[in-house]
Amino acid sequence: MDEFELIRRFVDPVARATRNEAVRLGPGDDGAIQSVPAGYELVFSIDTMVAGVHFPNAYPGHCLATRALGAAVSDLAAMGADPVCFTLSLTLPHSDEAFLSSFFQSLSDRAQALGVALAGGDVTAGPLSVSVQAHGQVPAGAAITRGGAKPDQLVVVSGTLGDAAGALDMLDRDRPNEYQGALLARYHRPEPRLALGQRLRSMATAAVDVSDGLLADLGHLLVASGCGATIDASAVPCSDALLRCAGQGAGVLALTGGDDYELCFTLPEVQWSDELSETVPLTVIGRTQPAPGLDVVNRPPGLNRAMTGYDHFGGGRE
Numbered sequence: 001m002d003e004f005e006l007i008r009r010f011v012d013p014v015a016r017a018t019r020n021e022a023v024r025l026g027p028g029d030d031g032a033i034q035s036v037p038a039g040y041e042l043v044f045s046i047d048t049m050v051a052g053v054h055f056p057n058a059y060p061g062h063c064l065a066t067r068a069l070g071a072a073v074s075d076l077a078a079m080g081a082d083p084v085c086f087t088l089s090l091t092l093p094h095s096d097e098a099f100l101s102s103f104f105q106s107l108s109d110r111a112q113a114l115g116v117a118l119a120g121g122d123v124t125a126g127p128l129s130v131s132v133q134a135h136g137q138v139p140a141g142a143a144i145t146r147g148g149a150k151p152d153q154l155v156v157v158s159g160t161l162g163d164a165a166g167a168l169d170m171l172d173r174d175r176p177n178e179y180q181g182a183l184l185a186r187y188h189r190p191e192p193r194l195a196l197g198q199r200l201r202s203m204a205t206a207a208v209d210v211s212d213g214l215l216a217d218l219g220h221l222l223v224a225s226g227c228g229a230t231i232d233a234s235a236v237p238c239s240d241a242l243l244r245c246a247g248q249g250a251g252v253l254a255l256t257g258g259d260d261y262e263l264c265f266t267l268p269e270v271q272w273s274d275e276l277s278e279t280v281p282l283t284v285i286g287r288t289q290p291a292p293g294l295d296v297v298n299r300p301p302g303l304n305r306a307m308t309g310y311d312h313f314g315g316g317r318e
Contacts, residue, residue, distance in 0.1 A: 001095050003123055010104040011088075011121070017108045020117035022137075023085050032119035034085060040137045045075035051128035056171050061103030063188045064130060066110045070190030071211065072132035073114050074261040077197035078209040080144040081136030083114055088121035089131040114192065142201045149206040149225035149266040155286040156272075158193050158262045160239040161214055165257025166246050182241035190261040195279050200265060203276075207265035213256040218264050219294050225266075231286030234298040251300025 001009070007027070015027045025033035036042050049068050051057050069086065076083050088107075092100075111118060116134065163186035170180045171187070193209075200207065206225050208217045214236065222228055236254045243250050266288055276282055289295075296303075 014108040015118045018111045018117040043081040043136045046133040047072040048131040061099040062106035065107035072134040074192040074209045076136035077192040080197045080201035083116045085117040085119040091126040144207040146221045146224035151290040153266045162253030162257040164259035179241040203271045204265040212258045228293045230295040235285045
């Protein structure tokens with residue numbers, strides 16, 4: 001099929017199924033138009049995934065759709081934004097109808113679940129890759145950035161870490177056991193912590209989503225904020241599935257593994273309460289400090305001081 005038939009059969013139905021009144025003009029024109037209410041600001045972010053780099057070359061279409069959209073929307077969660085819409089750029093080596101049907105059906109289902117409308121995009125031929133630009137909105141001045149942390153604040157993470165990285169050696173397994181299946185689910189279907197991010201708008205001083213690994217992403221936050229932190233590696237939460245599958249290596253994965261898309265944020269101690277964990281488990285793993293740098297105590301076996309996380313141009317995990 002040609003480009004225009006592909007758009008008519010696969011893209012347009014997703015746009016209709018995910019329609020949002022904030023998108024005044026969607027697919028079909030030279031650009032989309034999004035309305036932003038008075039007193040709000042636009043938040044937008046883009047993520048690109050490339051076959052053989054961010055996902056296996058033979059990756060199923062339905063997994064690619066949920067993974068790409070979840071990762072992009074996670075950036076909105078980290079900034080406390082309400083999701084609105086997204087644009088999609090899909091590059092395909094050929095127009096495989098079965099792949100396209102699987103991809104766009106899953107994209108539609110996931111977009112409706114996350115409350116984001118497909119506002120437009122582009123389809124072209126070439127090596128398989130997908131880019132998603134996610135748009136959201138926040139009350140003016142309320143966005144959480146990476147640059148607001150101050151010394152003597154709590155460092156907190158949501159959920160468990162290391163699961164997606166623990167799944168990397170299992171991606172070609174047809175019959176995973178229950179623990180392997182749990183890790184694979186974390187890799188295939190990231191869950192943006194939207195409700196948590198929105199709740200933290202008036203509480204957290206800085207936040208980042210854990211996409212490249214806790215040490216790497218927390219390090220970015222600290223540099224942006226101009227302070228440092230000490231964290232306790234033994235406090236970083238691991239799932240039972242990761243512990244059973246990775247054993248002693250679970251601690252290293254939890255610190256350096258990416259793709260979990262949990263939130264890491266800083267919080268004045270006066271803001272902490274157990275009620276914050278009502279929707280998703282939260283764990284205090286350390287505290288910020290005036291001196292720059294990230295100090296890790298109770299390091300797990302196998303973690304050396306050169307390890308940080310994923311680097312696109314540094315040969316993977318360091």
